[in-house]
Amino acid sequence: xxxxxxxxxxxxxxxxxxxxxxxxxxxxxxxxxxxxxxxxxxxxxxxxxxxxxxxxxxxxxxxxxxxxxxxxxxxxxxxx
Numbered sequence: 001x002x003x004x005x006x007x008x009x010x011x012x013x014x015x016x017x018x019x020x021x022x023x024x025x026x027x028x029x030x031x032x033x034x035x036x037x038x039x040x041x042x043x044x045x046x047x048x049x050x051x052x053x054x055x056x057x058x059x060x061x062x063x064x065x066x067x068x069x070x071x072x073x074x075x076x077x078x079x080x
């Protein structure tokens with residue numbers, strides 16, 4: 001498996017080294033996909049309607065195509 005440092009006997013990665021573990025794809029990735037943030041070696045889902053986040057609760061970019069905009073005070077996405 002690409003980016004995997006060590007696997008168990010079922011070919012499941014148990015150490016991604018300096019990369020992130022994507023729980024959806026069940027593999028190590030160089031960077032987490034859109035709507036996820038790498039925290040403690042795991043790709044964690046951003047808050048609802050958030051495309052890019054600093055952590056699970058602090059959004060940096062909302063899904064504007066779906067009509068959501070970033071509220072600058074609390075860094076969450078709201079419908080227009």
